[in-house]
Amino acid sequence: MGQRWPPVVLAVLLITIILLGRAKHPHPLPEPQLGRARLWADSDSCADCHFEQTEFFLQTGHARTLQSASDPESLRLLKEFRQVASEKDEALTIDIDQQEIVVSSTVGSSIRDLELDWCFGSGTHARTWVGTLPDSWGERDLIEFRWSWYHETDDFDITPGQSLQKGTGYFAALGTLFDTPKARRCFSCHSTVLPQNEGRTDFQELHSGVTCQRCHGPRQAHVESEGEIQEGFWAAASQLESIQRCGECHRIAEDQKPEEITPGNPDIVRFQPVGLVQSPCFKNSPQLTCVTCHNPHQPLSMQNSSGIWQCVQCHDPQQDHHVLCSAGHRDNCLECHMPKVQVFENIQFTDHWIRMPDFSSETVN
Numbered sequence: 001m002g003q004r005w006p007p008v009v010l011a012v013l014l015i016t017i018i019l020l021g022r023a024k025h026p027h028p029l030p031e032p033q034l035g036r037a038r039l040w041a042d043s044d045s046c047a048d049c050h051f052e053q054t055e056f057f058l059q060t061g062h063a064r065t066l067q068s069a070s071d072p073e074s075l076r077l078l079k080e081f082r083q084v085a086s087e088k089d090e091a092l093t094i095d096i097d098q099q100e101i102v103v104s105s106t107v108g109s110s111i112r113d114l115e116l117d118w119c120f121g122s123g124t125h126a127r128t129w130v131g132t133l134p135d136s137w138g139e140r141d142l143i144e145f146r147w148s149w150y151h152e153t154d155d156f157d158i159t160p161g162q163s164l165q166k167g168t169g170y171f172a173a174l175g176t177l178f179d180t181p182k183a184r185r186c187f188s189c190h191s192t193v194l195p196q197n198e199g200r201t202d203f204q205e206l207h208s209g210v211t212c213q214r215c216h217g218p219r220q221a222h223v224e225s226e227g228e229i230q231e232g233f234w235a236a237a238s239q240l241e242s243i244q245r246c247g248e249c250h251r252i253a254e255d256q257k258p259e260e261i262t263p264g265n266p267d268i269v270r271f272q273p274v275g276l277v278q279s280p281c282f283k284n285s286p287q288l289t290c291v292t293c294h295n296p297h298q299p300l301s302m303q304n305s306s307g308i309w310q311c312v313q314c315h316d317p318q319q320d321h322h323v324l325c326s327a328g329h330r331d332n333c334l335e336c337h338m339p340k341v342q343v344f345e346n347i348q349f350t351d352h353w354i355r356m357p358d359f360s361s362e363t364v365n
């Protein structure tokens, strides 16, 4: 009889986990892994009817965040890196031909090769290459290359999170190994459709980048009905739901240890939703979401980010409930209230915990 307990306990645990998960975030984005290809519309079709949303969309970081390593911009950088690689690491060489890009590292008397097949990051901040390898179940693990390119310095340096010293594992001289579930998570946040074929990720059919249907769900029925069938998925979202959907990739407060949620902590500055929901602006205005300040259909570079219009939407002296800056400033709001913070050596993020500046703290500059 004792043997019957574990499955029951497991089932109860599983149900509890599912229920808790739902309570935390009731209407998440649809998962990108559907094998049912017929649900997904051709992504070019949206442009036929939605000019405003598609006109500049391909320039967004979202659209460009994952590319094949052989795409022109990735290839150009890898060719640049090939010239300087041996200065950075004597044991490293890069071979590029029509078919493949192979990095090699000499370890003792043997050579370790890794074929790079994907390039993560639009280049707004950085680009990181990865190679995928079959594991013993035929799924694919991922090696994240040790070297990344950084926009801020226009140079190559160690990938964020990787050790400055080479490790000793088989591929450690080339990068860090992520097992299949972790590798899947990388692709899930950086792509739109991640199909499964007999339980395995089908990389041939992957739709890279965070594009329309990653945020709006599969839309074949919508396209076939010429827009008759609508989801209204975002219009129906509550304030917190809306922020948490962006937070599925940009992270949410519940993912962090409570003691880490302190003003100016660079480890949370990278996760914009975490800071934003601590702000008095969020707590006191039921309409504030990420799209109050960001148009997800246009690149950040096209949105005037001097930071006045974002703020005076609400901090308008004409409205009686909150005033413009009590320190008397009429400009450069972000400099003091949403400063840039150096999160990694070569990457800055904007602190979304909007608050009174504390000039005694080092994080305000």
Ligand code: HEC
Pocket: 041, 042, 043, 045, 046, 047, 048, 049, 050, 212, 213, 216, 219, 220, 222, 223, 225, 226, 227, 228, 229, 230, 231, 232, 233, 234
């Ligand atoms: C044949 C025309 C047509 C095509 C193609 C089309 N739509 Fe639409 N869509 C409409 C119409 C009409 C509406 C309702 C009016 C509006 O909001 O513009 C609409 C509304 C929407 C809305 C807001 C309402 C809702 O359902 O959430 C979204 C989001 C949307 N479309 C996404 C897409 C995406 C993504 C694609 C491409 C996969 C697409 N549409 C392709 C016609 C089209």
Ligand code: HEC
Pocket: 029, 059, 060, 061, 062, 064, 065, 066, 120, 121, 122, 123, 124, 125, 188, 189, 190, 191, 210, 214, 215, 245, 246, 247, 248, 249, 250, 290, 291, 294, 296, 298, 299, 300, 301
């Ligand atoms: C499926 C994952 C995912 C979702 C959902 C998502 N993002 Fe992103 N977002 C990313 C990734 C990945 C990047 C990095 C793009 C790059 O490589 O530069 C990014 C970048 C951005 C940027 C910088 C854009 C630029 O052009 O440089 C903004 C702003 C942003 N996201 C806002 C949002 C908002 C607002 C939402 C919700 C409406 C949202 N994101 C939902 C994954 C996501």
Ligand code: HEC
Pocket: 120, 121, 122, 125, 126, 127, 128, 130, 144, 178, 182, 183, 185, 186, 187, 189, 190, 248, 249, 250, 251, 270, 271, 347
């Ligand atoms: C939970 C979702 C999520 C996962 C998992 C994820 N990323 Fe990202 N990634 C993002 C978001 C959001 C951004 C944009 C802002 C940021 O850097 O946090 C981003 C940005 C990046 C960038 C651009 C540099 C930058 O900081 O803007 C690179 C390169 C990148 N990710 C690579 C990876 C790789 C490789 C993996 C797996 C090892 C991975 N990501 C896993 C969500 C994710």
Ligand code: HEC
Pocket: 046, 047, 050, 053, 054, 057, 062, 210, 211, 212, 213, 214, 215, 216, 234, 235, 291, 296, 297
């Ligand atoms: C990062 C997530 C994200 C991506 C990617 C995205 N959208 Fe949206 N979209 C939103 C959100 C959030 C709203 C709701 C905006 C609001 O409430 O102001 C929205 C609203 C819309 C609407 C309703 C009209 C409007 O502008 O408010 C349409 C139509 C639409 N999107 C189409 C598209 C199409 C077409 C694409 C691809 C070219 C696309 N979206 C890509 C998040 C996204």
Ligand code: HEC
Pocket: 243, 246, 247, 250, 270, 272, 273, 274, 276, 288, 289, 290, 291, 292, 293, 294, 300, 301, 305, 307, 310, 311, 334, 338, 348, 349, 350, 351, 352
């Ligand atoms: C009050 C306005 C405001 C709100 C609300 C807001 N942002 Fe931002 N965000 C900004 C500004 C301003 C920048 C800096 C723009 C620039 O550098 O051009 C920025 C930059 C970003 C970036 C680029 C990386 C960085 O940190 O500099 C991402 C990603 C981003 N926001 C995501 C989000 C997400 C996700 C939400 C919702 C949780 C959100 N933002 C809500 C104003 C806002």
Ligand code: HEC
Pocket: 280, 281, 282, 284, 285, 287, 288, 292, 307, 310, 311, 312, 313, 314, 315, 321, 322, 323, 333, 334, 337, 338, 354, 355, 356, 357
């Ligand atoms: C959607 C509306 C909205 C937007 C957009 C907004 N705020 Fe607020 N903000 C508020 C509300 C509401 C409060 C609370 C004020 C009150 O209690 O009277 C607040 C409070 C503040 C405070 C006081 C913080 C404290 O610790 O007491 C500062 C500083 C502030 N906002 C700056 C900004 C700046 C700078 C921007 C632009 C980057 C901005 N806000 C954007 C609504 C908003």
Ligand code: HEC
Pocket: 307, 308, 311, 312, 315, 322, 323, 324, 325, 326, 327, 329, 330, 331, 332, 333, 334, 335, 336, 337, 356, 357
């Ligand atoms: C040079 C730094 C600086 C700039 C630039 C700046 N602020 Fe402030 N702001 C402050 C300081 C300091 C305080 C706190 C003053 C005090 O103690 O009353 C403050 C207070 C505020 C408050 C709180 C008001 C209250 O009493 O609740 C708001 C809202 C605010 N600022 C909005 C803005 C907006 C909007 C802009 C851009 C138009 C802006 N600030 C530009 C430094 C700045």
